[in-house]
Each structure stands twice: as C-alpha cells, then as structure tokens.
Amino acid sequence: MSLDFINAGLVLSSITTLLFIVPILDSIERKVKAAIHSRIGPPILQTWYDIRKLFAKKLSVIPNPFHVVFFLFLYMMLSIMSITYFITAVLVPMWNSIMVLIILITILQTTFIVLPFVTSNPFAIIGATREVLLVLVNEIVFFIAMALLIFFSGETYLSSLPYIHPTPAYLILAAILFIVGYVSCGRQPFDIAEAEPEIASGILVELTGPLLGVFVYANLVRRALFKLIPVYVLIAPFTGSNMYALITSLIILPILWVIYAGLAALFGRSRVDIAPVSLLKLYSILFSITIILYLVFK
Amino acid sequence: MSEYIKKSIWVFHLNTGSCNACDIEILDALTPYFDAERLGVKLVVSPRHADALLLTGPITYESLPKVIRAIEAVPRPRFILALGSCAVGGGIWHDTYSTIGGVPELLKILKNRGIEVDGVYYVPGCPIRPEALIYAVGILKGILQKKVKMRVRKAIA
Ligand code: SF4
Numbered sequence: 001m002s003l004d005f006i007n008a009g010l011v012l013s014s015i016t017t018l019l020f021i022v023p024i025l026d027s028i029e030r031k032v033k034a035a036i037h038s039r040i041g042p043p044i045l046q047t048w049y050d051i052r053k054l055f056a057k058k059l060s061v062i063p064n065p066f067h068v069v070f071f072l073f074l075y076m077m078l079s080i081m082s083i084t085y086f087i088t089a090v091l092v093p094m095w096n097s098i099m100v101l102i103i104l105i106t107i108l109q110t111t112f113i114v115l116p117f118v119t120s121n122p123f124a125i126i127g128a129t130r131e132v133l134l135v136l137v138n139e140i141v142f143f144i145a146m147a148l149l150i151f152f153s154g155e156t157y158l159s160s161l162p163y164i165h166p167t168p169a170y171l172i173l174a175a176i177l178f179i180v181g182y183v184s185c186g187r188q189p190f191d192i193a194e195a196e197p198e199i200a201s202g203i204l205v206e207l208t209g210p211l212l213g214v215f216v217y218a219n220l221v222r223r224a225l226f227k228l229i230p231v232y233v234l235i236a237p238f239t240g241s242n243m244y245a246l247i248t249s250l251i252i253l254p255i256l257w258v259i260y261a262g263l264a265a266l267f268g269r270s271r272v273d274i275a276p277v278s279l280l281k282l283y284s285i286l287f288s289i290t291i292i293l294y295l296v297f298k
Numbered sequence: 299m300s301e302y303i304k305k306s307i308w309v310f311h312l313n314t315g316s317c318n319a320c321d322i323e324i325l326d327a328l329t330p331y332f333d334a335e336r337l338g339v340k341l342v343v344s345p346r347h348a349d350a351l352l353l354t355g356p357i358t359y360e361s362l363p364k365v366i367r368a369i370e371a372v373p374r375p376r377f378i379l380a381l382g383s384c385a386v387g388g389g390i391w392h393d394t395y396s397t398i399g400g401v402p403e404l405l406k407i408l409k410n411r412g413i414e415v416d417g418v419y420y421v422p423g424c425p426i427r428p429e430a431l432i433y434a435v436g437i438l439k440g441i442l443q444k445k446v447k448m449r450v451r452k453a454i455a
Contacts, residue, residue, distance in 0.1 A: 030335070037330035046338060049305040053349070056302040058374040060346070208346040209373040 023047035054213030166237035169294035177230035310348035316355030319425035327428035
C-alpha cells in the first residue's frame with residue numbers, strides 16, 4: 001500500500017515537474033547557444049515568457065478555424081497524454097504498455113503532420129509535405145525498433161525493462177531509438193519542415209497568438225517525450241529498478257537536450273531529397289547489425 | 299502596455315521601400331555582438347507571430363497595401379518601431395510623389411481604416427545605429443526613457 005502511495009506521488013510529481021520544466025529546458029538550450037556565441041542570452045524563463053505572452057495576445061480568426069483548433073488541441077492533449085502515459089507505465093506495471101505507447105505516438109505524429117495541411121496556407125503545406133517524407137521513414141523505423149525491443153527483451157511492459165539483461169543487440173536498438181528521437185525533434189539537419197528563411201516559418205505560418213502558444217508548448221512536450229523514451233530504454237537494464245531508471249532518465253534529460261542542441265549547431269539543414277534516403281541507409285545498417293548481434297549472442 | 303509583451307518581443311522586419319542601409323543595421327543589431335536576445339527579442343518570419351514591426355523606408359505607394367495587410371496580420375497588442383529618417387518622417391523622400399512620407403502618414407491611413415496600433419516608437423538616423431534600435435527596445439520594455447520629442451513639419455507648397 002505504501003509503495004502505491006510512493007508510486008502515485010512519484011507519477012504526479014514527475015509529470016508536473018516535467019510539464020513545468022520543458023520550456024525551461026528550451027531556455028537552457030538558448031542560454032548554451034548564447035554562451036557559445038560569447039553573449040549573455042535570454043533569461044532562464046524566456047520560453048515561459050514567450051508562451052505566456054502568446055496567450056496574452058488577441059486571437060485572430062484564421063482560415064479553416066474549426067479544423068485547425070481541433071487538430072491543435074488534439075496535438076497538445078496527445079503530447080501531454082503520451083508523456084503522462086509513459087511515466088505512469090514506467091512506474092506501474094501495465095500489460096502491453098509498449099504497444100499502447102506505439103499507438104499513442106503514431107496518433108501524435110499523424111496529428112503533427114496533418115495540422116499544417118488544415119491551415120490551408122501554401123507555405124505551411126510545402127513544409128508539411130517535406131515533413132511527411134521524413135516522418136514516414138522515421139515512424140516505420142520506430143515501429144520496427146519497438147517491435148524488436150519486445151522481441152529481444154520478451155517484455156511488453158515498460159516497467160519490466162529494468163529487470164532484463166542488456167545484450168549488445170539491445171544496446172544498438174537503443175542507439176536506433178536515439179536517432180529516431182533526434183530526427184523527431186526536428187533539429188538540424190532534419191528541420192526541413194521549418195526551413196524558415198525559405199518558406200516563411202514552415203508549418204507554423206498561419207498560427208497566431210494563443211494558438212501558436214499551444215503549438216509551441218505541445219511541441220516542446222513532444223520533444224521531451226522523444227528524448228525520454230530512448231534514455232529510459234538505454235539505462236533501464238543498468239539501474240535494476242524502474243523508479244531509479246525514471247529518476248535517472250529525468251536527470252539525464254536536460255543534459256541530453258543540451259547535447260542535442262550542440263549537435264544541431266554542428267550541422268546545416270539537409271535537403272528534402274537527401275535526408276530520408278540517408279536516414280534509411282543508416283537505419284538499414286544499424287538494423288542489420290542489431291539482428292546479427294542478436295543471432296550471434298542468442 | 300502588457301507586462302507580458304515587455305518580457306518577450308517578437309519582431310518582424312518590414313521594408314517599405316528603404317535604401318537597405320537601415321535593414322543592414324537591423325541585421326547588425328540582431329547579431330551576437332549586440333545580443334538582442336537578452337532583451338527577449340526574437341526575429342520571426344511571419345507578421346502573425348510578431349509583436350512589433352521593424353518598419354524601414356518611407357512607405358511607397360506600391361508597398362502601402364502590403365504594409366497595411368502586414369500590420370493587420372499582427373495580432374494585438376501591436377507596436378511599430380519606425381526605423382530611420384525615412385520611416386520617421388519621409389527623410390529624403392519627404393513630400394515626393396511616390397511615397398506617403400513615413401509612419402505619421404501611415405497612422406492616419408490606418409486610423410481611417412479602423413486599424414489600431416498600440417504604440418509607435420521613432421528611431422531617427424540615416425541609417426539608424428544598432429544601438430539606437432536597442433535603445434528603442436529598451437523604451438518599449440520600459441527600462442529606458444524617451445530622449446527627444448518628434449515633430450514633423452510639412453514643407454510649404
Ligand atoms: S533612413 Fe537613410 S539609410 Fe535608412 S532607409 Fe532611409 S535613406 Fe536609407
């Protein structure tokens with residue numbers, strides 16, 4: 001009973017902390033970039049200030065408002081729901097939780113790529129078309145990686161991952177999930193949808209005021225989710241307890257956020273015809289290695 | 299002015315027929331050397347995301363409809379930073395046939411059309427200095443005081 005209380009408290013505190021801290025992580029990223037430029041940079045709460053400001057602005061009527069608002073709120077709810085489900089499933093054993101997470105993330109990603117299409121702005125649609133190609137490759141790889149995860153570990157519970165034995169094949173799988181997470185965050189060189197100078201802010205161009213605020217926040221939550229999953233998968237077998245694994249993942253999250261920002265600073269934007277193909281090649285090599293390793297060390 | 303805007307000013311760069319010298323100074327003000335981001339300033343690429351317009355140029359008749367549409371697209375509260383002598387009062391294009399003569403004239407047109415602007419900040423100079431632009435942001439944020447009063451005199455025909 002007491003363990004249930006601890007778990008419930010941990011679930012609640014992790015989710016609230018995460019939801020509060022995610023915009024701060026973005027500010028930290030901006031601060032680190034500023035430090036690289038030898039400048040002061042924005043305050044640590046800058047992204048919160050931005051979001052709060054956006055909510056204080058007047059809501060302008062945009063084309064096709066019903067669909068835009070519907071998909072936008074669906075996107076925000078799904079981001080928050082997925083991260084909540086992930087944390088709950090890590091702490092409380094839930095049968096088939098990996099499968100449910102895959103389904104949630106699929107719907108989340110679909111909403112993300114549908115949203116710009118319903119704004120009916122040509123610039124947004126060009127950005128979205130670019131994103132679709134990338135998401136197609138990335139999502140399929142995510143399914144396969146998660147399916148292999150279930151196959152290698154023999155578990156469908158996220159909370160059981162700390163009790164499995166980490167094999168080399170499993171570790172390569174975690175590396176694949178890291179790459180999937182990086183690409184899903186839309187950072188360079190995979191920020192082809194956000195090709196800002198060329199096509200006016202990519203997919204966000206029509207969103208304004210509070211609607212933009214909702215999108216910015218939901219996007220940050222989605223980014224956090226795509227960092228938490230690979231970190232948890234990688235470190236869970238080494239911690240031996242799901243509670244420790246979650247706490248360690250939450251501690252690693254800001255560090256990983258900054259590392260991703262540093263990595264993004266090293267790359268330029270890729271081309272829409274090159275990015276999906278080179279990703280596919282990279283994933284094929286990694287999948288071949290993981291399957292060979294699995295067969296060798298079985 | 300809303301306290302929220304003071305902490306996060308997203309700007310959209312709007313050239314209305316300037317000679318581009320002011321525009322280059324704007325780019326300069328946004329470089330790491332001047333570090334406008336420390337004041338919460340961020341350059342956005344759509345007027346729909348902006349709080350303030352960095353308006354350069356004397357507003358030519360050709361650009362006027364687009365300028366009005368861009369201002370309309372900025373959700374309220376919206377501000378205009380009139381940058382350079384051209385935007386402040388027409389500059390060397392004062393009273394010429396193809397320009398309306400800067401932001402004061404634009405404000406009259408906007409008023410006639412019922413488009414409200416919540417604040418205008420004038421930054422004179424030909425071209426403006428990046429420091430002057432940062433100073434204007436400081437006034438917008440309420441941390442600096444206005445230096446001079448602006449008065450535009452029409453040439454007597
Ligand atoms: S104020 Fe001077 S520098 Fe600026 S746009 Fe006008 S003419 Fe060019």
